Amino acid sequence: MEFSKIIAVTGKPGLFEILSQTKTGVIVKSIVDGKRFPITATHNVSLLENIAIYTYEEEVPLAQVIKNISDKESGKESISHKESNTTLLSYFSEILPSFDEERVYASNVKKVIQWYNILVNAKFDFSTLVSEASVETEEEE
Incomplete structure (x- = not known):
């Protein structure tokens, strides 16, 4: 996949x-x-691959955010997307510390975490995200 x-x-x-x-x-x-x-x-x-998360400096590709979650959780499931908004935003600030709190809503964070957990359950290989994300960065330079 x-x-x-x-x-x-x-x-x-x-x-x-x-x-x-x-x-x-x-x-x-x-x-x-x-x-x-x-x-x-x-x-x-x-x-x-076309979705990005706003930060105060730039837009970070969703692939990089999902890779960050995978690294934090060692490829296992993260917290539930049904946690409280405060818990979700606090967790997300550990994943992407500079996310724009005015433009990234709790509902966005819920979707990202839910998608990550779906990919974990589907046995997605998160190590492939590094090469895809770094290829995009090299092309932009």
Whole structure:
């Protein structure tokens, strides 16, 4: 499973892996339960690799944030995304100390932690995120 092929779909819980492309959209597989179904152009889709978290200095790619969580938790599950907002924000400040507290809401943190835990349960190889994140950084320079 490649990070570049993982998407979130508005209105559908969980994460999905893109399997193939069709004339009208893409075929995806749920990372949670393995069910396959089509996603059409009417769905609002976000590639995880295109998501970034605001900090006071820059925007940090989601891949780097997820890698930070993986490093902190040694690849195991993190706290539940159902914890209190205070607990979630406190935890997130350990992961990304300079996150912009005015533009990053508790609901954003919940999603990131929930997505991380989904990837852990799917046995995602977080070590691949280092090479992907460093390749992007090298290309920008």
